[in-house]
Amino acid sequence: MNRRAFLVSLPFLYAGRLFAAPSAPARFLLVFLRGGYDAANVLVPVSSSYYYETRPNIAVPRAEALALDADWGLHPALAQSLHPMYEKREAAFIAFAGTHDTSRSHFETQDSIELGQAAGARSYATGFMNRLAAELGGRGAISFTSQLPVAFRGTAQIANVALNMPATRGVDARQxxxxxxMYAGSPLGSQVSEGFAARDAVMRDLGDEMVAASRNAVTARAFETQAQRIARLMRGEYRLGFVDVGGWDTHVGEGGAQGYLATRLDELGRGLAALAAAMGDAWRDTVVLVVSEFGR
Structure with missing residues (x-):
């Protein structure tokens, strides 16, 4: 395969010319978006009235989506990253791809994907990427994670380099x-205090769930800043790589064309574009597959 960055989950568009004979040893990097990202707000079904009827507050407006064809548009946060790659036929979107796992559990579905086994089978002895590494001679595989993911579990020896970077909140406790x-003693004082208390309670509950679903993966911002480091290693001795990016378990505050998801997509897109640029000539023979356990 030649110069391809694939993004796979629920509603994704399949694009053009995908296969070409490699001119050098091929490389494969799996980017796992942990948390179940909102695929319908990434690849937007702009011709679907149902999409806009059911998402009155978070739908990406037709006029703001980056047109791919008459039926699909791309989130505007990807205007300077994945959209140019798509136009150069370096990115493809695969629509309606998924698994048979209907558990609605982040962990079970992530494991199903990483184990890569037939429906109904569940053995944690080996993940599909460890089996692939063994088929490739057991060398040249690396995981850019704090601990070895299920995908790389098995007998083949896998290098491990952590990229973790702590996440920060937009408004901290002091602010x-x-x-x-500022509002204390005013007619709005009690409402402001109650609002912050309610927000903190919700964010604690949802934050705990997001952290758990992310499985200690790096943030999208960390992926962006570490993309060149990943590329430097992948264009050298490593041919098979894995990195997970957390923070996609959006329940509140996701937004539409702007908002939390838009910020994460901007960071992810810039990270993928930086990775492609830093790979240099090796990008011609590199496949990047971006997946998430399910959509929203």
Whole structure:
């Protein structure tokens, strides 16, 4: 395969010329978006009235989606990254791809994908990428994670390099306290305090779920900043790689054309574009597959 970045989950569009004979040893990098990202707001079904009827507050407007054809558009946050790659036939979107796992569990579905076994089978002895590494001679495989993922579990020896970077909140506890103090004693004071308390309670609950679903994966921002490091290793001795990116378990505050998801997509897209650029000539024979356990 030649110069391809694939993104696979639920609604994704299949694009053009995909196969070409490699001119050098092929490379494969799996990017796992942990948390079940909202595929319908990445690859937008702009011709679907149902999409806009059921998403009155978070749908990406037709006028803002980057047109791919009459039926599909791309989230505008990807205008400077994946969209140019798509136009150069270096990116493809595969629509309606998924698994038979209907558990609705992040962990079970992630494991199903990483184990790569027939429906109904479940053995944690080996993941599909470890089996692939063994078929390729057991060398040249690397995981850019804090601990070896299920996909690389098995007998083949896998190099492990952690890329973790702590995430930060937009408004921290100190800033929240200052805002509450500004309104103290005013008619809005109690509402502001109650609002912050409710927000903190919700964010604690959902934050715990997102952290768990992310399985200690790096943030999208960390992936962006580490993309060149990944490329440097992948264009050298490593031919098979894995990295997971967390923060996609969006329940509140996702937004549409702007918002939390848009920011994460911007970071992810810039990371993938930086990876492609840093790979240099090796990009011609590199396949990057981006997956998530399910959509929203």
């Amino acid at each position: 929240s306290a200052l805002i509450a103090q």
